[in-house]
Amino acid sequence: MTFSIGILKYPDFFCVPTQGPAPVLRLYIRRLILTTMSKLCYFLISAGMLLAVSCNNKGDKEVMGWAPVYASAEDITVQNESPLPPIENAGKIYIRGDYFYQVENGKGIHVIDVSNKEQPVQQAFIRVAGAQELSIRGNNLYVNSFNDLVVIDISDVQNSREVHRMKNTFHMFNSTTPPQSGYFECVDESRGTVVSWQQKMLVNPKCRY
Numbered sequence: 001m002t003f004s005i006g007i008l009k010y011p012d013f014f015c016v017p018t019q020g021p022a023p024v025l026r027l028y029i030r031r032l033i034l035t036t037m038s039k040l041c042y043f044l045i046s047a048g049m050l051l052a053v054s055c056n057n058k059g060d061k062e063v064m065g066w067a068p069v070y071a072s073a074e075d076i077t078v079q080n081e082s083p084l085p086p087i088e089n090a091g092k093i094y095i096r097g098d099y100f101y102q103v104e105n106g107k108g109i110h111v112i113d114v115s116n117k118e119q120p121v122q123q124a125f126i127r128v129a130g131a132q133e134l135s136i137r138g139n140n141l142y143v144n145s146f147n148d149l150v151v152i153d154i155s156d157v158q159n160s161r162e163v164h165r166m167k168n169t170f171h172m173f174n175s176t177t178p179p180q181s182g183y184f185e186c187v188d189e190s191r192g193t194v195v196s197w198q199q200k201m202l203v204n205p206k207c208r209y
Helices: 023-052
Strands: 004-007 008-011 053-054 061-071 089-096 098-106 108-113 123-128 134-137 141-144 148-152 160-168 193-203
Touching: 004 141, 098 134
Parallel strands: none
Antiparallel strands: 004 008, 053 061, 061 193, 089 098, 098 108, 108 123, 134 141, 141 148, 148 160
16 A cells, blocks of 8 residues: 655555544644655755766766857858768758759758759759758858858858858857756857857856756
């Protein structure tokens, strides 16, 4: 026989018989059991919190949190890549004339010559870190690089070049706070562009939300 309080179950030796002892005694025993179990739950919760936050020998506070992952200016520079990589994580497409543009999610854009539809030929791969969206007008290809809007001259697809970049045009990725609340390393823009977040043990973090 068992009875439960919330999500916890207790064995029958905690149960109070409904017959026998006087009602006042039964009520006292029940309150004693509830008080004891409440203290036990509080202790278990407190112990769990101590596991998440601890101090090292130097007195620094160590806590599990989030740290930004940075990319340098070179890492996010638009450029043609060779040898041409295969399509692995296909995204959106755009067809213009004899060219088929295929987004490789997070990495860039494949340019494929489809003038012979039975034998398409991959002509170029334009590396654009964080790419997900694209559009073309004239000789300009518009694509996002994480939250930036990038304009690329594709008059020569094998020698494409970035001609303009507008910072933080989109809000496709939160580069200022991590995906979950809690402690995190404050963003340091001098270290580059935040491209993702990773969980790790932090020492004396100063940011939290």
